[in-house]
Each structure stands twice: as C-alpha cells, then as structure tokens.
Amino acid sequence: MMITIKEQASTKGRCQTIHAATDQTVDKVGLAGGAVLAMAISAFSAQALAEDLDDFVLEEIIVTAEKIGAKSIMDTSFSISAMNGEKLEEQGITSVADAIAMNPGVSSVEVGGGGNNALQIRGVSSLFGDSTVGYYLDDLPYTQVGQQFVPDTNPYDLERIEVLRGPQGTLYGASSQGGTVRVLTREPQHNEFEFKANAGVSSTSGHGDSWKVQAAVNLPLIEDTLSARLVASRVDEDGFIDLPLTGEDDYNDGEDKSYRAKLLFTPGDNFTLKLSAWHSEVDTAIPYGDDNYEFSPLYVEFDPLSLPALDPAGARPVTAEDLRSQTEFDLYNMTMEYDFENISLYSTTSLIESEQQLDSNVLGSMALLPVENRTLNQELRLASTGDSDLSWTAGVFYMDAKQEQQLATGLLLAGVPDPVMAVAADQQKRSQQWAVFGEAHYEFNDEWKLTLGTRYFEDEREEEDLDATTISTLALFGIDAKRSEEFDKVTSRVNVSYTPNEDSLYYLNVAQGFRSGVAQQGISLLSAAAASVSAPQFSDPEDLISYELGTKLSFMDDKLQLEVAVYYLQWDDIITVLTTIDSVTLLPIAYAENVGEAEGVGLDLGVLYRGIPGLTLQVSGNFNSTEYGEALPLANVDDGDTVVQVPETTFSASAAYQWALSDSGLDGRFHMAYQYTDGRPDYTLGASTESDSFAVLNARLGVEAESWSVYLTGENLTDEDGQISLLASTAPLGVPANRMRPRTIGLEASYRY
Numbered sequence: 102m103m104i105t106i107k108e109q110a111s112t113k114g115r116c117q118t119i120h121a122a123t124d125q126t127v128d129k130v131g132l133a134g135g136a137v138l139a140m141a142i143s144a145f146s147a148q149a150l151a152e153d154l155d156d157f158v159l160e161e162i163i164v165t166a167e168k169i170g171a172k173s174i175m176d177t178s179f180s181i182s183a184m185n186g187e188k189l190e191e192q193g194i195t196s197v198a199d200a201i202a203m204n205p206g207v208s209s210v211e212v213g214g215g216g217n218n219a220l221q222i223r224g225v226s227s228l229f230g231d232s233t234v235g236y237y238l239d240d241l242p243y244t245q246v247g248q249q250f251v252p253d254t255n256p257y258d259l260e261r262i263e264v265l266r267g268p269q270g271t272l273y274g275a276s277s278q279g280g281t282v283r284v285l286t287r288e289p290q291h292n293e294f295e296f297k298a299n300a301g302v303s304s305t306s307g308h309g310d311s312w313k314v315q316a317a318v319n320l321p322l323i324e325d326t327l328s329a330r331l332v333a334s335r336v337d338e339d340g341f342i343d344l345p346l347t348g349e350d351d352y353n354d355g356e357d358k359s360y361r362a363k364l365l366f367t368p369g370d371n372f373t374l375k376l377s378a379w380h381s382e383v384d385t386a387i388p389y390g391d392d393n394y395e396f397s398p399l400y401v402e403f404d405p406l407s408l409p410a411l412d413p414a415g416a417r418p419v420t421a422e423d424l425r426s427q428t429e430f431d432l433y434n435m436t437m438e439y440d441f442e443n444i445s446l447y448s449t450t451s452l453i454e455s456e457q458q459l460d461s462n463v464l465g466s467m468a469l470l471p472v473e474n475r476t477l478n479q480e481l482r483l484a485s486t487g488d489s490d491l492s493w494t495a496g497v498f499y500m501d502a503k504q505e506q507q508l509a510t511g512l513l514l515a516g517v518p519d520p521v522m523a524v525a526a527d528q529q530k531r532s533q534q535w536a537v538f539g540e541a542h543y544e545f546n547d548e549w550k551l552t553l554g555t556r557y558f559e560d561e562r563e564e565e566d567l568d569a570t571t572i573s574t575l576a577l578f579g580i581d582a583k584r585s586e587e588f589d590k591v592t593s594r595v596n597v598s599y600t601p602n603e604d605s606l607y608y609l610n611v612a613q614g615f616r617s618g619v620a621q622q623g624i625s626l627l628s629a630a631a632a633s634v635s636a637p638q639f640s641d642p643e644d645l646i647s648y649e650l651g652t653k654l655s656f657m658d659d660k661l662q663l664e665v666a667v668y669y670l671q672w673d674d675i676i677t678v679l680t681t682i683d684s685v686t687l688l689p690i691a692y693a694e695n696v697g698e699a700e701g702v703g704l705d706l707g708v709l710y711r712g713i714p715g716l717t718l719q720v721s722g723n724f725n726s727t728e729y730g731e732a733l734p735l736a737n738v739d740d741g742d743t744v745v746q747v748p749e750t751t752f753s754a755s756a757a758y759q760w761a762l763s764d765s766g767l768d769g770r771f772h773m774a775y776q777y778t779d780g781r782p783d784y785t786l787g788a789s790t791e792s793d794s795f796a797v798l799n800a801r802l803g804v805e806a807e808s809w810s811v812y813l814t815g816e817n818l819t820d821e822d823g824q825i826s827l828l829a830s831t832a833p834l835g836v837p838a839n840r841m842r843p844r845t846i847g848l849e850a851s852y853r854y
Contacts (some may be wrong), residue, residue, distance in 0.1 A: 107474075143816065156160035164263050167540070168272055169484045169494045170445075175653055178294045178598035178608035179551070180266040180666050180705060186259030190299065192772055193801060193814050195313060195336050195357075197262065198253040201282055201613040203262045205705045205752050206723035208778055209253075210746055210826045211839055216357065216428050217250035217457070219746070222266055223668065224701040225279030226644065226728025226746045226787075228824030228828075230619040230676045235269060235277035238284050239377065240449040241432050244276070245474050246504045246530040246562070247619045251282075252382060252428060252455075255359045257299070258317040258332045260285045266705075267647050268614030271376060271554035274536055275500065278614030278645045278672075287317070288375075289328040289365040295319035296854045303847025306820065308351050309339030310801040311845070326368060332361040341843055342390040346397050346418035353424075355385030372438045379432040384422045389463065390840040392822065398424070398463045398836070403586070406481075423462045430455035439473040443487035450601070451478045463836050467511030467520045478799075495539035516756050526624055527568040534560045540594070549591035552596035560588045562639065563835065566621030566788040571623045578630040582623070586639040604655040614645035618695075619676060625692045632683040637693035644670045644693070660712040666705040673698045679735035680786050689786055695734070699744050701727030713770055715759045722752035728731065734769045737784040738827075744828070748794075773800040783829040795823030795841060810851045820844040 162183050163171045172679040174183055179663035182204045198209045198218045209218040214230070219226075220234040227233050227249055236243045243251055262284055285804040298316040305311065322328055335358050361382045366374040381715050389396045397418070404414035412509035417614065431558030434451040453476040462469040482496025490546050507527050509519030540554035565583040566572055572582040592613040599607045618640040629636035681690050703725040710718045721827035727747055732740045743749065755774040762769050777796045782789070803812030825840030832838075 105789070111814075135554070148380070162261075164261075165285075165358040166263050166265050166272075167494070168283075168482065168496075169492060169540070169542070170486065173329055174605060175655065176600075177597055177724055178606060178651075179553070179610045179612075180649065180651060182264045182266075183521050184262045186256065186261055189256050189262075189800075190851070191770070192774070192799075192810065193847075195255055195257070196253050196383075197284055200256055200262055201264055202751075202778075203721065203774070203776060204266070205707070205721050205751060206266060206703065206725055208746075208751060208781070209262060210781070211253075211387055212250045214354075216253040216385060217426075217459075218253050219249045219557070220251060220279075220282065221565065222279035222745055223266075223647075223670070223703055224699075224725045224744055224747045225670070225672065226744055227676065228745060229641070229678050231276045231616055233276065233278045233616060235250055235273045235279065235281035238379065238413065238432060239286055239434060240480070241434050241453060242273075242476075242478055242500070243268065243453060243500055244457075244476055244478075244532075245498065245531045246502050248472075248504075249634065252381065252383070254284060255334050255357055256284070256316045256317075256338060256426050257334045257359075258287050258330075258361075261519040261635075262289050263789060264534050266594075267610065268612040268645055268670075270615050271538055271540055271556045271594045272494075274538070274556060275534070275560065275591075277613050278406050278616055278643070283329075286332075286361060286377075288328060289330040289363050290319050290321075291328045291367070292321050293327055293328075294321060294854075297852065299849065299851045301494055301814070301849025303596045303816075303845050304815065305339060305341050305842060306844040306846075308341040309462075310352075311338040311847075312334075313337070326366065328365050329367075330361075330363045332359075334359045338385075338842075340386070340388075341394055342388050342738055342840065343395050344418070344421055344835055345395050346399070347420050349421045349503065352421035353386040353388045353398070355383070357385075358382045359490075373394070373436075373438045375434075376437045377432075377434045378830055379430075379626075381430050383427075383428045383572075384425060386421070386426060388840045388842070391835050391837045394822075394840060394843070396837060399465065400462075400467060400513050401465045403516045403601055404514045405517065405620075411512070417513055419462055423467070424456075424669040427458045428455065429457075440486065443485060444488075445484045445486050447479075447484065449479070452476070453478075453658055455703050461508075463831065467513060468523075469507070469509040469511075469522075471507050471509075473505045474502070475504075476500065482562075490544045491541065493539065493541040493627065498534070498536045500532070500534040504533045504790075506530070523527070524568050526571060526622070528623065529563075530559055530562040530620065531545075533557065535733060544604065550598045552594065552598075554596075556592050556617065558588075558590050558592070560586070560617045562586050562617065562620060565625075566623035571627070574627055577629070579627055580623075580630065580638070584620060584638045586618065586620070588617045589660070590641050590644075590792075592641060595841050604659075606653040608649075610613045610651070612647050612649075612651040612663050614647070615645040616676070618642050619693065621692055625690075627682070628688075628690045629692050632685070632690050634681060634690055637694060638809070641674055641695045642678045642692050642694070643672065643674050643676060645670060656802060657712055660710065660849045661707045664707045668705075669699040669701050671698070672701070672727075675699060677733060677736045677738075677746070678785060680737070691786060698730045699727055700730055701725065701744075703727075704790070717757040718755075720752075720754045722750065733757075737787050737789055739752075742784065744780050745783050746781045747783075747854075748781050750777070750779040752777040764791055768805045770803050770805055770810075770812075771801070781826060783827065783831040788829040790829040791826040792825060792827045792838060793823035793824065797821060797841070808853050812849050814845075814849060816845040816847075817842060818844060 206223045232249040265281040269281045313336040320329045338355045339354035366378040398498040399416040403411040436449045455474045457472040474615040484494040536558040538556035563585045594612040647670040649668040654663045727744045753776040755771045782791045827838035
C-alpha cells in the first residue's frame with residue numbers, strides 16, 4: 102500500500118494503515134521479506150539519520166466510502182485501505198488488478214482474457230454467478246448479469262483506489278459479499294492549467310519489448326465555474342508464450358487503450374454538476390504456458406466423407422489469431438450535488454455498454470463467445486452535513502442490466518480451410534434491481550460511537566433462450582424458453598467504535614452480505630432433463646455474515662502505525678457447479694445449485710514505520726482459512742477443503758527511500774516491493790487443481806526534479822515462473838496454467854507542467 106509523505110512542522114495527521122502477515126506467514130516468507138527490509142535499511146545515509154525527525158509526518162488520507170462526506174481512514178471503523186494515485190504512478194503500476202493485489206486478503210484470477218479478472222477478498226470467491234466483490238469506477242457500479250469478472254483498467258491519473266474489506270451489503274448492496282473496490286479518478290480543478298505525461302519502454306528476458314505512453318491535461322474554461330480534465334493512455338506489452346506447432350512466438354501480446362474526459366460545473370456555492378465519459382479497449386490473450394513458456398493447443402479435424410457420422414481424421418494447430426480476447430466498454434456518468442443548510446442531496450446516473458469476445462478456442466474445437474452488456478444505474482441519496490451528534494445517509498438505488506450472449510461452435514473438416522460454424526446457444530439475460538438503504542451514526546461522547554445500517558433489496562431476473570433449436574428442445578421437456586425469478590433481501594450492519602484518544606481506535610463490526618441467485622443455462626437444463634437429473638431453473642440467493650474486531654493505533658507522533666483485525670464469517674447456500682455423468686451417453690452434466698456452506702476465520706496485522714526522514718517501511722498481509730463445512734461429492738469437494746481460488750496467505754513488504762542529490766531540488770528515489778501469494782485450489786468437473794505459490798520482487802531507482810523524473814525499473818527480478826492459476830475446468834483437457842511475465846527491465850520518464 103501507498104502512503105503520501107508530507108513535510109510539515111506541526112500538523113498531526115491521522116494516516117492510512119495497512120495489514121501485515123501472521124506468524125505463519127512470516128515462517129513462509131520471512132527470509133525474502135527480511136531481505137527486502139535489510140536492503141532498505143542499508144540505504145540509510147548518515148546525513149538522513151542526523152536530520153530532525155519531527156519535520157516529517159504522514160499526510161492524512163481521506164476516503165468517502167461511507168457516502169457521508171470525507172473522513173480519515175484512521176477514523177473509519179472497519180477495514181479499509183486507500184492507495185494514492187500519485188504513488189501508483191511513481192511505482193509505474195499500469196494495472197488496477199496489480200494495485201489492489203497489494204492489499205491484504207485480496208487476489209485476482211484472469212478469466213476469459215481481454216483484461217477481465219475475477220476478484221476475491223477475505224476468502225469469499227466464486228467462478229460462477231455474479232461477482233462476490235463490488236467494483237466501482239467512480240460512482241459507476243460495473244455490474245454484469247451472471248458474470249463474476251471485472252475489467253482490469255489502467256490506473257493512470259487516479260485520485261485513489263479504495264478497498265473495503267468485509268461485506269458491504271448496506272451501502273453497496275448485492276455482490277459485495279467479500280468487499281468493495283472503488284476506483285476513483287482525478288477531478289477537474291478550476292483556475293489551474295496542468296499537463297503531465299509518462300512514457301516508458303521495457304524488455305522481457307528472452308522475449309520482446311513493450312512500451313507505454315500516457316498523458317493528462319487539466320483545462321480551466323470559465324473562472325471558478327467550469328473546467329475539464331482529459332486523460333489518454335496506451336500500453337503495448339509484448340508476449341512471452343510461444344506456439345511451437347505454428348512457429349509463432351510471443352503469442353500473448355497485449356494492447357490496452359483508454360480515454361477519459363471529465364467536466365466540472367459549479368455555477369454557485371451550493372450546486373455541483375459533473376459529467377464524465379470513459380472508453381477502454383483491451384486486446385490480449387491469456388498467458389497459458391508450460392514450464393518452457395510454450396502452449397500447443399490443437400483443433401480436432403473430422404473426415405467429411407464419413408457422413409452421417411463424422412469420424413476424427415487428425416488435428417490442426419490453433420493459431421495465435423484464434424487465441425485473442427477483446428473487451429471494449431464505454432461508461433457515461435452524470436452526478437449532481439446540492440448542499441442545503443444541513444443536508445446534501447446527491448444524484449448519480451450512469452450508463453455502461455460493453456462488448457466482449459472471450460477466448461474459448463483451447464478445448465479441441467473452434468468456439469466464439471461474444472457477450473454484450475448494457476447497464477443503466479441511478480442512485481439518489483440524502484446525507485446530513487451538520488455538526489450534530491447524529492449523522493446519517495439514506496438513499497434509493499435502481500439498476501436495469503441486460504446481457505446478450507452467444508456460443509458459436511465450429512466444425513473443422515479435413516482439407517477444408519474454414520470451419521463450418523453454427524450457433525449452439527443464444528441467450529438474453531436481464532436483471533432489474535431496486536433498493537432503499539440508510540446508515541445512521543450516533544456519537545454518545547468523544548469516545549463511543551454507534552453505527553446502524555440496513556438495506557432492502559429486490560431483484561427480478563429473466564433468462565431467455567433465443568435460438569430455435571434450444572427453444573424447441575426445451576419445449577419437449579416442458580421447460581419454458583423464457584424463465585424468471587424474483588429475489589429480495591434485508592441486509593444490516595452494526596458497528597460500535599471506541600476512541601479513547603486521537604491515536605487509537607477500537608471497533609466491532611457485524612455486517613451481512615448477499616448475492617442474487619442465477620439462472621440455469623438452457624443447455625444445462627436440457628442435458629440434466631435428458632439424464633433425469635433434477636436441476637433448478639434458478640439457484641437461490643446466498644447469505645453471508647461477518648464478525649470483525651479491529652484496532653488502529655498510532656505511535657511516535659504518527660511515525661509508527663499498527664492495525665490488527667480478526668474476523669469470522671459464515672457463508673450459506675453457496676452457488677456451486679455440480680457435475681454428474683449421464684449413464685447412457687457417459688458425458689458429464691454440469692449445473693448450478695445451492696449446496697454447501699463455508700466458514701472463514703482470518704487475521705490482518707499491519708505495520709508502517711516512517712521514523713527516519715525519507716524512508717518508509719511497510720509490511721502487509723493476511724492469513725485466512727475459509728473452508729467448506731461439508732463434503733460435496735458432485736462438486737469434487739471434501740469437508741474442510743479451502744474455498745475455490747482462495748490463497749490462505751498473502752504477504753507484502755516494501756521499502757521506499759528519498760534523498761537529496763543537490764541543493765537545486767534534485768532528489769534520488771528508490772522503491773522495492775515484495776509480494777507473496779499462496780497457492781489457490783480449484784475443483785470443477787470432477788477434477789482438482791492448485792496453482793503454485795509465487796513471489797514477485799519489483800524495484801525502481803530514479804532521479805526526480807520539480808517538473809520531470811527518470812526511472813530505471815525492474816519487475817519480477819527473481820524471474821519467478823510459477824503458475825498464477827491452474828483451472829480444474831480446463832487443466833484435464835491439456836490447457837496449462839497462466840504464467841507470470843518473466844524478468845522485465847525498463848526505463849521510463851515523466852514530465853509535469
């Protein structure tokens with residue numbers, strides 16, 4: 102995590118705190134983590150040691166996660182982290198997924214390519230149904246019906262990223278069971294022209310070169326009234342996986358283009374209008390590869406002369422062109438805020454349109470999976486702004502989400518260059534949601550505070566099969582092609598905090614999470630009905646409750662911070678993919694049902710030290726044990742198995758040092774970060790897999806002036822080649838794991854005006 106450092110003589114700011122590893126974590130990674138800290142300590146200069154420590158304090162980090170104005174993280178009585186956008190740029194991070202993975206108990210798995218990731222926080226994870234983590238781009242909830250992945254956006258020119266750990270069912274609603282991620286972009290600034298740009302090149306060991314160009318400009322248009330901010334970025338990464346069967350090298354190259362525009366209008370002291378638009382295009386391929394960074398997928402060819410039954414006649418290599426995945430989205434948002442005497446009225450309206458072409462050509466036959474989403478969101482809320490002991494926020498929320506998804510399969514005939522394509526499935530999904538919510542905070546005195554929150558939520562879901570073959574076949578089994586179901590839920594939060602002095606906070610947080618049920622796909626209903634297997638048309642909702650005890654402490658005039666949090670969660674009616682075998686065809690039948698439960702316990706412990714001028718040392722981590730509470734033979738799960746895609750331990754350590762190179766304002770900067778993630782298990786279609794545990798060491802060394810900087814960068818310096826994720830659904834079919842990019846060395850420069 103990142104902390105903003107500010108030179109200041111007297112202000113005592115409450116600061117961002119972080120989490121660290123447990124004793125078990127230290128046993129696993131203590132040697133490497135200790136090496137990082139030792140290298141940082143060796144960078145101390147005698148001059149730095151002699152400087153006056155009181156001249157440096159930690160700048161206060163402000164968040165808006167509680168939707169009731171801005172608040173210091175130290176005064177927020179639940180687990181939340183905030184990563185400053187400027188610090189992300191200083192560290193050269195070009196991926197939101199990489200940024201949030203530095204938070205304790207947070208990890209991601211690339212799903213389907215195209216820059217899409219499935220997130221998990223604190224052991225709440227799923228590869229089926231809606232996401233278990235709420236994901237917001239500014240005020241836009243990035244929601245997709247029945248899909249758990251979110252876009253991996255470029256974090257250039259962000260204000261900050263907030264990561265809320267634990268269920269957020271009251272303020273953020275469904276699909277925030279594990280927590281919520283808020284990606285907040287920079288706001289336009291009145292009466293101030295600003296331009297900044299960043300460019301870099303890098304080379305991956307044994308492979309090709311990559312480059313990036315990014316820029317942002319702030320334009321004052323009307324004094325004190327109107328301003329705009331424009332951002333553009335492009336990141337091109339060379340691949341590092343070869344296709345030996347086709348002779349193509351580095352097939353998994355990627356291109357990420359992003360454009361943003363924001364307009365700020367303040368015609369008076371009480372009214373604010375903001376308009377924003379965001380366009381993103383990602384074209385890439387999942388880095389499937391073996392230990393040699395090679396992948397050898399094959400299509401099966403059939404003999405066209407063997408009709409009516411087609412017999413296998415050979416195989417054809419899959420080319421790099423057939424392994425591409427693309428994701429493109431456009432986001433539009435309008436927010437209006439009006440301040441009355443003691444109440445603020447806030448409205449946010451957003452539209453999300455996305456198109457995806459997901460990678461599905463690795464399983465022996467050609468397949469195309471285009472997905473289109475269109476989501477309209479509206480939230481309206483009131484919040485108190487006075488100085489009363491009672492503060493509150495209340496609002497209403499509406500969402501209309503639509504999705505169209507096709508599966509087109511291709512039959513490859515020997516001697517015929519192009520496949521014979523046919524639509525195997527054509528589906529349309531819709532979710533109409535509305536909710537009312539509110540939270541109240543009451544301060545009994547300067548030390549004790551009580552928070553009560555609740556949310557009532559309704560969700561009407563529809564699923565309709567549109568292709569004629571599926572419609573007619575469903576009718577034979579008495580199943581409607583258009584199916585619908587309604588879900589509703591009340592979620593609550595109770596929080597008690599105790600602040601005996603300005604340097605300590607203790608809290609108890611009890612919160613509920615909720616995830617809507619999902620529709621069974623028509624093809625799953627057909628295969629289950631044909632085998633006389635009872636599969637529900639819709640799964641039921643899931644429920645989760647979390648109990649958390651935590652403390653945030655500051656010592657040595659805010660130069661040392663400590664945070665400890667322990668939590669327990671109970672997760673019921675988990676939506677799980679079950680697999681059985683058709684006794685006639687001997688083919689697997691997969692369908693979703695609410696079976697199983699899980700319990701989780703975890704510990705977050707964090708330390709940050711900034712007692713020596715110019716030096717920041719941080720350690721963050723999480724130990725988590727979230728296990729299934731019963732055996733599920735049809736899901737290949739035993740009692741006590743770790744929940745799918747959940748690492749038991751995540752750990753990171755970092756050291757940053759800044760020193761003066763000259764009296765003219767030229768500074769030297771050094772940053773080193775180490776990150777460790779345990780292996781992640783997966784159980785699907787009767788198979789079990791587990792990814793490798795892996796560790797990444799990155800470093801940056803540079804020179805910075807008032808208006809420019811130059812850095813030498815190094816990523817994955819130990820050349821770790823571990824399996825980031827190995828999916829049980831594809832590994833038995835010969836699909837290897839996702840691989841980490843090998844050692845990459847680069848040079849980048851920035852300019853500010």
